[in-house]
Amino acid sequence: MEYVSPEGLRLDGRRPLEMRQIRAEIGAVSKANGSAIFEMGNTKVIAAVYGPREVQNRGQQMSDRALVRCEYSMANFSTGDRMRKPKGDRRSTEISLVIRQTMEACILTHLMPRSQIDIYVQVLQADGGTRSACINAATLALADAGIPMRDLVTSCSAGYLNSTPLLDLNYVEDSAGGPDVTVGILPKLDKVTLLQMDSKLSIDILENVMQLAIEGCKAVANYIREILLENTKNLEYRRGV
Amino acid sequence: MGLTVGFSPPPSLPRPSQALPLSPFTVLSLRRRPPSQALPLSPSFSFLKLPPFNDAARRRSASPLAAQPSTAVCSSSQPSLAATVFSACAHFSLPVRQFQTSSTTTPPPPPPATATTADSYTEVMVGLSLGEQHFIQGGIAQDIRCDGRKRLAYRPIYVETGVIPQANGSARIRMGNTDVIASVKAELGKPSLLQPDKGKVSIYIDCSSIAEPAFEGRGGDELAAELSIALQRCLLGGKSGAGAAIDLSSLVVVDGKICWDLYIDGLVVSSDGNLLDALGAAIKAALSNTGIPRVHVAAGASTDEKPEVDVSDEEFLQFDTSAVPVIITLTKVGKHYIVDATSEEESQMSSAVSISVNRQRHICGITKRGGAGLDPSIILDMVSVAQHVSEQLLNKLDAEIASAEAEDEDES
Numbered sequence: 001m002e003y004v005s006p007e008g009l010r011l012d013g014r015r016p017l018e019m020r021q022i023r024a025e026i027g028a029v030s031k032a033n034g035s036a037i038f039e040m041g042n043t044k045v046i047a048a049v050y051g052p053r054e055v056q057n058r059g060q061q062m063s064d065r066a067l068v069r070c071e072y073s074m075a076n077f078s079t080g081d082r083m084r085k086p087k088g089d090r091r092s093t094e095i096s097l098v099i100r101q102t103m104e105a106c107i108l109t110h111l112m113p114r115s116q117i118d119i120y121v122q123v124l125q126a127d128g129g130t131r132s133a134c135i136n137a138a139t140l141a142l143a144d145a146g147i148p149m150r151d152l153v154t155s156c157s158a159g160y161l162n163s164t165p166l167l168d169l170n171y172v173e174d175s176a177g178g179p180d181v182t183v184g185i186l187p188k189l190d191k192v193t194l195l196q197m198d199s200k201l202s203i204d205i206l207e208n209v210m211q212l213a214i215e216g217c218k219a220v221a222n223y224i225r226e227i228l229l230e231n232t233k234n235l236e237y238r239r240g241v
Numbered sequence: 242m243g244l245t246v247g248f249s250p251p252p253s254l255p256r257p258s259q260a261l262p263l264s265p266f267t268v269l270s271l272r273r274r275p276p277s278q279a280l281p282l283s284p285s286f287s288f289l290k291l292p293p294f295n296d297a298a299r300r301r302s303a304s305p306l307a308a309q310p311s312t313a314v315c316s317s318s319q320p321s322l323a324a325t326v327f328s329a330c331a332h333f334s335l336p337v338r339q340f341q342t343s344s345t346t347t348p349p350p351p352p353p354a355t356a357t358t359a360d361s362y363t364e365v366m367v368g369l370s371l372g373e374q375h376f377i378q379g380g381i382a383q384d385i386r387c388d389g390r391k392r393l394a395y396r397p398i399y400v401e402t403g404v405i406p407q408a409n410g411s412a413r414i415r416m417g418n419t420d421v422i423a424s425v426k427a428e429l430g431k432p433s434l435l436q437p438d439k440g441k442v443s444i445y446i447d448c449s450s451i452a453e454p455a456f457e458g459r460g461g462d463e464l465a466a467e468l469s470i471a472l473q474r475c476l477l478g479g480k481s482g483a484g485a486a487i488d489l490s491s492l493v494v495v496d497g498k499i500c501w502d503l504y505i506d507g508l509v510v511s512s513d514g515n516l517l518d519a520l521g522a523a524i525k526a527a528l529s530n531t532g533i534p535r536v537h538v539a540a541g542a543s544t545d546e547k548p549e550v551d552v553s554d555e556e557f558l559q560f561d562t563s564a565v566p567v568i569i570t571l572t573k574v575g576k577h578y579i580v581d582a583t584s585e586e587e588s589q590m591s592s593a594v595s596i597s598v599n600r601q602r603h604i605c606g607i608t609k610r611g612g613a614g615l616d617p618s619i620i621l622d623m624v625s626v627a628q629h630v631s632e633q634l635l636n637k638l639d640a641e642i643a644s645a646e647a648e649d650e651d652e653s
Contacts, residue, residue, distance in 0.1 A: 029451055029511045030418040042406065046510065048451035056454075071450050071457055076506040077408050077424035088458060120451040122508075124422070125407060 003161040003173055011172055019156070019168040019216055022223055026144045026231045034145025038137035041170060042127035047137035049145040051117035065109035067116045070100035072134060074123040095131055102184050102194045103138055108148040117147060128171040129157050131182050135194070136220055143228055152224055153193060155184035156216030158209045160201060165209045167216050181206070183213035187221035369588060377589050381574045386586070392579045393630055398522065400641040402530040403649040410531025412645070414523040416581065418513035423505060423523035425531045429550070430502035432493065440492020440500040444472045446507040446520060453512055471517055475568050475597035475606035476524065486565040486605070487528070494536045495548050501533060514583040517595050521568035526642045528565060532557030566599040567634050569627040573615070578623060580630055594623050598631035
């Protein structure tokens with residue numbers, strides 16, 4: 001199948017190095033300590049953060065740092081065909097783990113010993129790149145909750161189809177079977193915290209594709225920073241400062 | 242299209258100039274605190290002085306609905322709530338005027354809510370101090386609740402339709418801090434052998450852990466099952482399909498061979514009480530937003546075992562949702578009952594009755610939950626109140642749905 005037309009356009013009309021439209025919003029779940037909605041094209045996720053709070057299960061309490069937990073779940077209506085999911089299947093468990101590890105790496109857990117931070121992400125619509133969208137949403141929610149972090153973590157995926165590196169794969173491109181590189185970075189520190197790839201790719205192409213994904217992450221980081229700034233200004237205004 | 246969840250300002254940070262008109266609880270935080278701190282003598286507490294203590298008669302005449310016709314029947318065994326409230330007030334030397342019960346001198350009896358059985362609604366624990374519990378109960382007894390509502394007033398309802406583009410129809414409803422999404426998906430299937438002339442509708446609810454950390458893992462399953470069953474009972478009618486909100490025979494494509502299976506999925510995004518009513522309203526809105534593709538059956542193929550069909554991409558059939566009932570949950574707290582309870586109020590309930598009422602004011606289903614028994618006469622009284630309230634709710638909901646649909650069309 002042709003994923004990039006001779007004119008250099010992808011199936012949804014984007015150019016190879018173009019991202020889908022991203023949109024973010026802070027404060028979607030009023031009860032949570034922090035929450036955010038993040039959209040990348042048709043992919044839409046909500047993240048909510050509860051904590052830092054008392055550890056629910058005493059056995060897991062750590063005296064030197066905070067416990068970070070994460071749960072990823074998909075709504076029944078999130079996919080094209082309605083799925084009847086058993087909660088906690090292997091895929092969601094794996095993504096929960098990936099998100100937890102990525103976020104744990106940037107949270108300053110040592111500042112909150114004997115406490116627990118819960119990150120819940122719910123996929124409302126899945127159209128490829130849910131992993132990245134979840135991480136971006138979780139970053140925003142953590143920032144909204146005021147949890148100390150080293151840096152924002154942002155994530156973006158890139159792939160390689162029809163001998164062209166493609167940024168931010170959608171569902172059709174994702175299921176084409178080509179390599180899918182998901183990268184998560186700490187943009188200010190310029191460090192990679194998450195790197196996943198399935199399928200095979202030669203080393204020099206991987207370098208290109210990864211570089212592309214990192215550029216995507218940086219674009220997301222700029223956007224997230226803008227949203228956070230705007231949110232803070234809003235709060236400041238409402239407080240009447 | 243796309244989910245336009247307008248930026249909702251976090252309620253904890255109102256601008257000083259437009260301070261929220263409600264809720265002493267913006268000051269009285271609802272976290273668990275020692276009772277001595279629970280009711281600080283802040284200006285907000287003067288709220289308790291506002292309602293007229295003495296003229297119950299006037300209140301009764303002002304809102305005939307709110308008056309409890311058979312208080313003697315149901316409350317004789319319960320300690321007087323008002324008594325507990327006022328003895329709580331006495332701590333702060335507020336004027337306790339014209340108080341007629343004799344129990345003011347005795348220490349306040351334990352609030353009745355602590356006796357509530359463990360049904361899954363109360364499992365979502367809200368940590369309330371004794372003072373806060375009295376405050377909620379007393380407010381309800383005086384017909385002015387913590388957020389300033391009357392007993393039979395709903396929170397403002399916001400409706401958005403078309404929030405899930407992949408579904409055939411979807412809607413998001415917000416009532417205060419309760420936030421739910423409902424989606425309708427239609428798939429072609431085979432009718433059941435027992436009812437070859439009817440389509441199938443099923444309702445599944447998912448309590449997402451983003452709404453409540455307690456819903457993590459399998460934690461929300463019990464509540465989800467309870468809500469799904471209650472919604473099925475209220476909206477789908479009996480096994481025969483009689484009294485169903487949706488005309489099941491309209492879902493049949495070829496008799497006995499092909500029909501539409503409607504999957505209605507609800508997702509609780511944020512929970513602050515009254516989930517059932519919100520989900521019922523969201524399903525109603527989602528159904529009004531639903532378009533079922535028109536299906537052309539290949540001519541002369543109806544004798545085949547599996548007729549060929551052609552699903553149209555352009556022509557859609559709309560549902561007539563005027564028959565879809567709304568669900569009114571009346572939550573009994575102390576002697577009185579309220580609509581649209583918040584989770585704090587739900588934690589104080591003794592029992593709740595959910596009644597679904599349609600446009601014709603017919604009762605389409607009743608569910609009672611909560612441990613305490615109810616006098617039959619009170620249930621009948623609740624039904625008539627629900628019928629009355631349903632009319633206002635239906636009108637409001639229909640207006641909101643219509644405006645959401647109009648907005649949705651403008652966008653697309």
